[in-house]
Amino acid sequence: MSRLIISTPHAPAAIGTYSQAVRTGDTVYLSGQIALDPQTMQLREGIEAQIVQVFDNLKAVCEASGGGLKDIVKLNIFLTDLGNFALVNEIMARYFVQPYPARAAVGVASLPRGALVEMDGVVVLGG
Template identity: 60%
Template structure:
């Protein structure tokens, strides 16, 4: 089976040589999402708004793949300041319910466009 490119205008367009997501068989690989407003392609302001926007962008790509957030099995979160870890958990609970996906939270020196957060992951669907 060939790779299927997943693309939606409800999430920011790629700012490099990548696709928003790729589906191969029943696995969907999500590219990293930073907190860009998909309409303006500008970062939203503030860490709380950035966390919300990242999850909204991820959800938009998941829906474009005809999948569910419940299909997300692994989530990687990259933060330029790990002191925001508790806030990520709090906001993540607004989007996810148990059982939560496996997850890593990784402190990094910098992210594209000066973002404070980025997230990627993969899904396994029942198809």
């Protein structure tokens, strides 16, 4: 099965040796997104702004792949402070409706560029 590299200027450019997403068949694997503004490549300030920017970045990559956030079947959330998990849930409810994707939330010691939150996921298109 062939692979298609997904890239959009509406999400931050890769800051390492990875692609924004890779599509194989109807499945799209989203790379981790932190709260970089795609225009300035600067990290947003504060946890709420970072969560919103991460969802916006994921949305842009999903759309570039031919889908949307509704097509995410698995979402992984990495937080430097699990005390922010309730805020993630609150903001996530602005972007998703039931049925929600499968999800994991993991507390981590640090993230790239000092980010407070990072998310990646798996998208299935056409279903």
